[in-house]
Amino acid sequence: MRTLIAGNWKMHGLQAQIGEIAAMARANAGGPSDVEVLVCVPATLIAHAVQAADGVIQIGGEDCSAEEAGPFTGDIDAQMLRDAGATSVILGHSERRQGHHETDATVAAKVKAAWRHGLATIVCIGETQAQRHDGNALKVCGDQLAASLPDIPAGACTSVAYEPLWAIGSGTMPTREQIIGVLGHLRAALDERFGSTSQSIRILYGGSVKSENALEILDTPDVNGVLIGGASLLAHDFNAIVDVARGRTPTGSV
Numbered sequence: 684m685r686t687l688i689a690g691n692w693k694m695h696g697l698q699a700q701i702g703e704i705a706a707m708a709r710a711n712a713g714g715p716s717d718v719e720v721l722v723c724v725p726a727t728l729i730a731h732a733v734q735a736a737d738g739v740i741q742i743g744g745e746d747c748s749a750e751e752a753g754p755f756t757g758d759i760d761a762q763m764l765r766d767a768g769a770t771s772v773i774l775g776h777s778e779r780r781q782g783h784h785e786t787d788a789t790v791a792a793k794v795k796a797a798w799r800h801g802l803a804t805i806v807c808i809g810e811t812q813a814q815r816h817d818g819n820a821l822k823v824c825g826d827q828l829a830a831s832l833p834d835i836p837a838g839a840c841t842s843v844a845y846e847p848l849w850a851i852g853s854g855t856m857p858t859r860e861q862i863i864g865v866l867g868h869l870r871a872a873l874d875e876r877f878g879s880t881s882q883s884i885r886i887l888y889g890g891s892v893k894s895e896n897a898l899e900i901l902d903t904p905d906v907n908g909v910l911i912g913g914a915s916l917l918a919h920d921f922n923a924i925v926d927v928a929r930g931r932t933p934t935g936s937v
């Protein structure tokens with residue numbers, strides 16, 4: 684399984700920032716293929732980003748509707764993302780679960796819609812600080828995984844991103860033992876539910892990932908990649924993390 688280094692621009696980015704995508708692509712052109720690079724951007728930028736990525740890195744969306752085309756003003760469906768050139772979509776991010784009241788069932792319906800149109804999915808789960816404090820992190824994450832990730836049809840592709848809410852954008856990282864605890868629990872659940880298919884499902888860690896901590900995170904058991912917010916906005920920062928994943932000396936943007 685190739686390591687996935689995925690960025691999430693969230694609600695950041697105008698056309699003026701597309702040069703960052705071009706710089707990410709230039710830095711990755713001709714690189715070894717043991718690392719897959721994906722940047723998920725706002726829907727308004729997907730087509731521009733695909734052009735700038737020049738086929739070197741993949742571009743994804745940050746959400747999609749569970750519905751197909753129809754009377755849903757303001758929504759964007761999976762086919763539209765695919766049509767714009769996206770190959771993947773992030774679903775169930777905590778900022779959507781909290782800010783847009785998305786339930787596990789909503790997320791599962793969106794995942795199915797994405798798969799129908801050939802998009803790979805990154806399904807996000809994670810506990811709040813209070814849930815961890817109460818000793819419920821494993822149960823919360825296990826329950827979210829079970830209810831947000833539908834049975835996987837042949838040909839569908841997904842990753843699961845563990846993002847503790849208290850680590851997102853905070854600069855606070857879980858300990859290595861905490862990451863091992865949750866990811867081991869998730870991998871065991873995936874193995875039990877999906878058997879050998881589980882081996883095609885990457886588990887990502889997300890929350891305050893930077894080039895300075897990327898090596899330690901990527902070296903943690905059961906971590907198959909990272910989902911990066913703030914440090915994915917600038918090519919200099921993002922490329923440094925990709926370089927860490929590739930095991931070479933960071934060169935920053937080119």
Ligand SMILES: O=C[C@H](O)COP(=O)(O)O
Pocket residue numbers: 691776846850851852853889890891892910911912913914
């Ligand atoms: O999707 C990305 C995560 O929310 C992590 O964001 P962050 O790297 O800014 O902490």
